[in-house]
Amino acid sequence: MSTKTPDKKFIFGKGNFQILTGETFMEMQYRLLKEKEFKIRNALEKLRRKRSVLRTQRRRREFPVISVMGYTNCGKTTLIKALTGDEGLQPQDGLFATLDITAHAGYLPSHLAVIYVDTIGFLSELPHDLIESFSATLDDVAYSDLIVHVRDISHPETVLQKASVLSVLKNLNLPSHLLDSVVEVHNKVDLIERYQSPETNAIAVSALLGYGLEELKGEIERTVLKTTGKNILTIKVNLGGPQLSWLYKEATVQEVDVMPEDGTANVKVIISNSALGKYKKLFPQ
Ligand SMILES: Nc1nc2c(ncn2[C@@H]2O[C@H](COP(=O)(O)OP(=O)(O)OP(=O)(O)O)[C@@H](O)[C@H]2O)c(=O)[nH]1
Numbered sequence: 001m002s003t004k005t006p007d008k009k010f011i012f013g014k015g016n017f018q019i020l021t022g023e024t025f026m027e028m029q030y031r032l033l034k035e036k037e038f039k040i041r042n043a044l045e046k047l048r049r050k051r052s053v054l055r056t057q058r059r060r061r062e063f064p065v066i067s068v069m070g071y072t073n074c075g076k077t078t079l080i081k082a083l084t085g086d087e088g089l090q091p092q093d094g095l096f097a098t099l100d101i102t103a104h105a106g107y108l109p110s111h112l113a114v115i116y117v118d119t120i121g122f123l124s125e126l127p128h129d130l131i132e133s134f135s136a137t138l139d140d141v142a143y144s145d146l147i148v149h150v151r152d153i154s155h156p157e158t159v160l161q162k163a164s165v166l167s168v169l170k171n172l173n174l175p176s177h178l179l180d181s182v183v184e185v186h187n188k189v190d191l192i193e194r195y196q197s198p199e200t201n202a203i204a205v206s207a208l209l210g211y212g213l214e215e216l217k218g219e220i221e222r223t224v225l226k227t228t229g230k231n232i233l234t235i236k237v238n239l240g241g242p243q244l245s246w247l248y249k250e251a252t253v254q255e256v257d258v259m260p261e262d263g264t265a266n267v268k269v270i271i272s273n274s275a276l277g278k279y280k281k282l283f284p285q
């Protein structure tokens with residue numbers, strides 16, 4: 001499982017500012033990051049134990065949940081492995097390699113932690129009596145924040161497969177915000193010479209060779225920030241007060257720029273609308 005701390009270069013910012021408690025600024029940031037990592041681990045553990053945690057109100061959840069869907073064998077598990085570095089994942093050549101829904105943590109370019117949900121692959125010729133139980137495994141997708149639709153672009157029937165996936169998605173009664181914001185991924189581009197996507201919005205990747213992953217993460221981040229009502233802001237804080245610790249706990253701190261002269265710092269954060277409201281109430285300017 002990937003619970004790597006985000007890029008130290010960004011997080012640790014400048015200087016080694018001495019805080020009144022005797023803990024250095026670097027030590028404090030390290031401790032706060034550890035606490036954050038602990039929180040992510042807990043959230044994942046809960047997801048594992050109880051899939052219906054996905055049903056806790058979308059808006060109140062701390063980590064955006066991204067459902068990775070697509071036709072069987074298109075490379076969903078390989079892609080999640082590449083995005084999260086989760087070595088426990090086992091892609092396989094064959095139908096229905098993934099038989100249960102699992103959750104995996106990853107980071108987007110601005111250090112936003114997200115949870116990717118690996119789902120069971122679609123198949124158009126699914127026997128009739130199985131369709132219902134297959135759809136039941138996808139019930140919880142309705143509670144995710146974003147759907148990533150992976151396609152095996154090298155498959156001779158890729159267009160039919162897309163149509164079949166979209167038709168199942170339509171029948172799942174998903175909220176319209178999910179259907180309208182699907183990120184389409186064209187996978188296995190390494191098998192096609194000089195691949196040019198006919199769909200302008202699709203992101204071309206090779207999950208196996210790691211091509212196009214940064215572009216995909218960027219697109220996922222932009223869409224997730226939009227759909228979850230999060231903001232990227234720079235907030236000036238007094239290092240003697242509790243603001244910085246609060247932001248580490250309740251938001252995603254991206255960058256801390258310390259001004260040793262006056263004991264303040266400019267803190268770049270990703271923060272939800274609701275956490276921002278709380279912050280303004282707790283720490284009025
Ligand atoms: N050449 C190539 N092969 C890939 C790529 N991504 C995945 N594969 C291969 O495609 C096969 C299926 O990959 P999986 O990740 O298991 O596919 P899946 O969508 O999770 O499959 P199910 O769980 O069965 O629905 C494996 O043999 C992968 O190695 C890619 O970008 N390029």
Ligand SMILES: [Mg+2]
Nearest residue numbers: 076077097098
């Ligand atoms: Mg799989």
